[in-house]
Structure formats: structure tokens, C-alpha cells
Amino acid sequence: MAADTAILVDEATKVFTLRYHKTFKQMTVAMMRGQDLTNTFTAVDNVSLEIKQGESVGLMGLNGSGKSTLLKLINGTMRPDKGTVLTRGRIAGLIATGAGFHPQLSGRENIYLNAAIMGMSEKETARRYDEIVDFADIGKFLEAPVGTYSSGMYARLGFSVAVHVDSDIFLADEVLAVGDKPFKKKCLDKMEEIRQSGVTIVYVSHAAGSVARMCERVIVLEQGKLGFDGEAMDGIRYVKYDDDLPVDALSAGDGELGADI
Amino acid sequence: MTDAPVEARPRTVRHVEGDLIPPSSNQGLLEVFRRHYLLNLLVRRELAARYEGSFLGFVWSYINPLSQFFIYWFVMGKLMGAHQNIPNYPIHIFSALIVVHFFTETFGAGTRSIVRNKALLTKQAMPREMFPVSAMLVSLVHVGPQLVILIVFAIGSGWAPDPVGVAAMFESLFIAMVLGTALALLFSVANVFFRDFGSFVGIATNYVRWGVPMVYSYEMVSNSLSHWATVLYLSDPIATGVLLIQRAFWVGTVDDPKHPSVTAMPDHLLLIGLGVLVASAVLLVIAQLVFNKFEKKIPERL
Numbered sequence: 001m002a003a004d005t006a007i008l009v010d011e012a013t014k015v016f017t018l019r020y021h022k023t024f025k026q027m028t029v030a031m032m033r034g035q036d037l038t039n040t041f042t043a044v045d046n047v048s049l050e051i052k053q054g055e056s057v058g059l060m061g062l063n064g065s066g067k068s069t070l071l072k073l074i075n076g077t078m079r080p081d082k083g084t085v086l087t088r089g090r091i092a093g094l095i096a097t098g099a100g101f102h103p104q105l106s107g108r109e110n111i112y113l114n115a116a117i118m119g120m121s122e123k124e125t126a127r128r129y130d131e132i133v134d135f136a137d138i139g140k141f142l143e144a145p146v147g148t149y150s151s152g153m154y155a156r157l158g159f160s161v162a163v164h165v166d167s168d169i170f171l172a173d174e175v176l177a178v179g180d181k182p183f184k185k186k187c188l189d190k191m192e193e194i195r196q197s198g199v200t201i202v203y204v205s206h207a208a209g210s211v212a213r214m215c216e217r218v219i220v221l222e223q224g225k226l227g228f229d230g231e232a233m234d235g236i237r238y239v240k241y242d243d244d245l246p247v248d249a250l251s252a253g254d255g256e257l258g259a260d261i
Numbered sequence: 262m263t264d265a266p267v268e269a270r271p272r273t274v275r276h277v278e279g280d281l282i283p284p285s286s287n288q289g290l291l292e293v294f295r296r297h298y299l300l301n302l303l304v305r306r307e308l309a310a311r312y313e314g315s316f317l318g319f320v321w322s323y324i325n326p327l328s329q330f331f332i333y334w335f336v337m338g339k340l341m342g343a344h345q346n347i348p349n350y351p352i353h354i355f356s357a358l359i360v361v362h363f364f365t366e367t368f369g370a371g372t373r374s375i376v377r378n379k380a381l382l383t384k385q386a387m388p389r390e391m392f393p394v395s396a397m398l399v400s401l402v403h404v405g406p407q408l409v410i411l412i413v414f415a416i417g418s419g420w421a422p423d424p425v426g427v428a429a430m431f432e433s434l435f436i437a438m439v440l441g442t443a444l445a446l447l448f449s450v451a452n453v454f455f456r457d458f459g460s461f462v463g464i465a466t467n468y469v470r471w472g473v474p475m476v477y478s479y480e481m482v483s484n485s486l487s488h489w490a491t492v493l494y495l496s497d498p499i500a501t502g503v504l505l506i507q508r509a510f511w512v513g514t515v516d517d518p519k520h521p522s523v524t525a526m527p528d529h530l531l532l533i534g535l536g537v538l539v540a541s542a543v544l545l546v547i548a549q550l551v552f553n554k555f556e557k558k559i560p561e562r563l
Contacts, residue, residue: 008281016561054275072560076284076386079557087284089277091386100381102306104313113306116299117385168277198275 006169006200007051007074011083014044014069043069045224046083053088053168056201058215058232060239066224067204071095071171074202089168092118098158103147107138107157110146114161128164135190136160137183156183163190170194172203208241285386289549292388299387303395308402322403326362329470330355337476347478347522349418349514352411356510357475357503359407364437364499365466366400371445372452372462379563389556390549393445397438404434411510418514425531426509432534433505436541440498443545450555453562473503480525495527501537504530 018039030037044066051057059067072078073085075093100117101110111132115125133142136157141149146157172191188210195201195214205211211218211232218235220228228238236242293300312318330351337343338350347353374392375382382389412420451458472494474482483491495501508530515523527533 004276005281006277017558053277054273072384074284076286077382077384078560079283079285085283085285086281088279088281091284095384099384100306100378102310104309105306113302116296116302117381117387122298168275196273198273 002052004053005050005086006053006055006088007049007202008086009047009049009070009073009083010085012044012047012070012073012080012085013042013082014066014073014078015081016041016043042224044073044080044221047221047224047226048083049219049226049229051200051202053200054198055217056195056203056215058211058218058235059202059204059221060206060211060218060235060241061221061227065221067221068095068173069224070221071173071202071204074169075171087169090119090166091169091171092162092165092167093169093171093173094159094162095171095173097162098154101146101154101158104145106144107136107142107146107149110157111161114158115165118162118165120165124166128166132160132164135164135186152180152183159187163187163194167199169200169202172201172205206241208236208244212236287388289388289553290390290394290545293390293394296388296391300391300395300398303391304398304402307395307399311399323407326358326407329362330358333358333476343477346480348516348520349511352415352418352511352514353478353507354475355411355414356506357473359404359411360433360437360502360506361470361473361475361499362407363400363404363434364441364502365469366403367397367437367441368444368448368469369462369466370400371396371441372448372459374445375449375559376452376456376459376563383560383563389559390446390552393449394442396445397442400441401438415510415514419516420510420513423513426513428531429505429534430509432531432538433502433509436498436502436505436534436538439538439545440502440541443541443548446545446548446552450552450559453559454555469499472497473500474507475503478522478525479504479527480522483525483527495533498537498541501530501534505534 018041019037027037047066047070059070061067069078071093072095073080074087075091075095076087077095079085098114100114102113105113111129112122112125115128115132116122120128136153136159138149138153138157141153146154149157191201191203191214201214203211203214215232217230218228218232218238219226220235220239228235233242288295308319312321315321317324333354334351338354344350371393374396375389378392381387382392448458448462482494486494495504504526508526512523512526517523
């Protein structure tokens, strides 16, 4: 591993145990009939990859191919059953936007709480506070309980906190799934700004346009296994999303703003 | 935003200090106290959550123990005649109730804490011990004002602080705190796998209330149980915790120091308390080890 490695995934495997029967009664009946009580499902299967600092990598693949699980292994929510996952620096991301928001607390209190959950100190949050508020653009609702917010406002506030965490690695899921068109545009600009500042980005998306614009490298997962790792455009062709690309892949067309996870 | 090609745009090179480490690594309870700022916010959130949409709010946390107090005081004190045998019976109950309530609240809320916070736990890496610990601190927040009420009534009944009593009070609260956290850790993770554990805790707390010399005196226990049964009885850490807090407050209010209910209390109470506290701390270490073993499976089982 080199000194400029940001994320190192080494033969990582994550297996989920699916339980068919939850109660004692169901389990007894199933045992008598000789049915399986549990089944396993390999969400991430022996994946190895290395991401350098400052790289922005698109993570692509069909639904259920293990993208989100891999992201959760990288952000530390889950631990691999086999292999290792190592990271360098603080991780932030859009996996947990709005996680931990409490409906009874005001927008202001929730900003501090959410930022603390992502690892920011009180001072750091205070320093970024105005930017967070400006970006979320919720105006006079700041002192109102978050429970009274519209779903759009709720999502904007969550997104705003997440993108203002001082991070070294930024994991982006559901990036463009929030808000109206102007806000999506603002999000894309902000992502670009994060990218420019040299933060390592892992970006999960089905939108070929934004992957092509944001990322120089694409990793494709297929049923938990590493299917492709290489140039962005080759990766997009590999998953056969290149039909979706606008004629000029690098212009901000409507197609890339698709709300998809 | 410019529409220039990716490679043409200038990029800052960012060098990150620090080592490659597993992103999920943490030091359990130590990590929880290292991130005390987050813990503080979580406790406040929990306090806000507990009384959400309630008009009386914080007052409810007194209504529960007070209603228990009046039931015991009326049924046991008035109807069953405990007033005659136990001097200053209300203080006997109320001092015990503070410790018992602190413990059962920590145990109960702590057990539910991880399942209740699943939205957060399945998305963000953080020390998961945070939630049982914050449940304990939320319960501890309520102990303060209850102690103030107790002290006011104790002084009214002729109590004055003494060094042994103060030590006994701290031992008592620490026992409830350490033991409550240990059990909250164990049961919070067990509750993720089988919600049955949550129901079990409800029953267990019922036994805790009656397994301590709160509504009856320790004198009655030592008179009716054999020596070994008494030892067994005292091996319940909360029973020791209750005796300690009664030593701290109730004993000082009894006019006659030779009263049988006072002399019946076990000798070397502080020493017993210390032993129980050490045992609780050992259990806390074991609980942390068990927690470490199973917490890996928490996100997928929620």
C-alpha cells in the first residue's frame, strides 16, 4: 500500500444471513419439516480495490449488485466477514443524510447534532454553520422543529450538512435524488467543488452523464463481484449505459440529473 | 460550473495525515467518552424525545416514581402496618426508590436504545455503545432533582450529612450506574437479535423492585431468612445499593440509633458495597467484550 492510498479494500467479503422464520413456533415447524432455517447471501464477494487520494471513482452496477454494501464497508457501518477494508482520513458522505434528525428538535439543533454524528466538533460546526444554512435555504424555518418541514426541505438540510463536513473521503449515494431542479444543479456544483478541492470521491450512480463528468475511473460490481475497474467511459460502456449519454457527454444535460439510487 | 473536460480542470492535491485504518475501528466505551460532545447532544436529543408532544414534559419523570411511592406508602405503610415497624417509612421507601428507579430506567431504556436508533446505526459508523450509555445518562439526569427532594425531606426529619453516609450514597449510585450500563450493553445487543429480551427486561425490573429492602425493611429479611439465604439476598447488587442509600439518608433520620430496623443492617456495609461495585465493573468489562463480539452483526439484523 502506498502513502497516497485513500481506500484499500483487500479481498473483502460480506455475507448476510437471511432468516426465514422468526418465532419459536415457526422455527419448530420448519425444523420438523426439514426446511432451512436460514440462508446466506453474499452481498460483496471477494472484492479488492485500491483508490488513491484525490481520485473520483464511479461505482456502478445493477440494483442489488452490492454497491451500497461496499459503501457501508468503506464508511465503517459494516465490517467485512473476510478480508480487510482500510481508509485514511475522515469519511463523510451522502449515505447518512438526515440520519439522526429528530423531528422535535429545530433545524439549528439538528444541524449541530447531525454534524456531530459525522464527527465534527462544536467549533467546526459553528465555523461552517452559515454556509450550511445558506446552502439548505430553509430561511425562517430554521427555528421550527424539523418534523414540520416538507420532505424537500428535510432532504436539503440533510444534504447541506453532509457536504459541509470537512472530509478526506466523500461517499456519495443518492446524490441527485433530493430536491427540485435548481437544488440539484446546486448539488452538482457543490460536488464539483468538493472534487476540485482534492477530496477522494466514491460516487454511486446509474446516471451515466454525471458519472462521466465527475469521475475518471469506474468500478462495476456484478452480483457482489468486481466486474470492471478502469477508465470511466469504458466502464459506462461495460454496464451498457452509454446509450443514455448525451451527444456531448460532458455537458450538463437533463439526463444526468435523474433521481436514481 | 464550467463545462470544460474533466482532466482540463485544475485539481488541488490533498495530502492526508494519518494511517490507513479500518473505518469501523473504535475503542468501545473509551471511544464514547472521547466523543463526549456527541454524547452530550445525544442525551439532549433523548430528553427532548422522551417528552415529545407532552404538556407536562419533564414533570412526568417525577410522576412515575411518585405514584409508585404513594402506592407503597399507602398499601404497605398504612394498610399492612409497615409504619409501626419502620421509623420514617416514607424516607425508607423514597431513598430506595431513587436507586431502583435509576437502575430500572437505565436497564429498560438502554435495552431498547439500539433498536430505537436503527435509522442512524445502519447508516453511520459510530461507537454503538453510545446509545446504551446515553440512556444511562438520561436516567442519571433525573436522579439529581430527586436527590434534592429527598435531602429536603431528610433534613426536615432531623438528618445531617456524615462522611460514611456520603460515601455510601456515592457507592450506591455508582453501583446502579455501572451495573445498569453493563446490563444495558448486554441486553441492547441481545434485543437486536430477539426482541423477546425487551419483554424479559420488563419482567425482570418487577423482580428488582421487590427483591430489595424498599417497601419492607432489611430487618424482616434477616429475621425470616437463613444465613445463607441472606447472603444470597445481598448478592443482588441493587439490594446492596438500596441498603447503602438508606444508610446515607434514612438511618440518619431515625431518632433511636438502637432501633432494631437499624441495628439489623449488615455490618461493613461500605466494604460490601465496594465489593459489589468491583463485581459490577467486572461485569461491565465482560459486557463490552460480548458487545464487541456481536455488534458486527447489528446493522444487518436491524
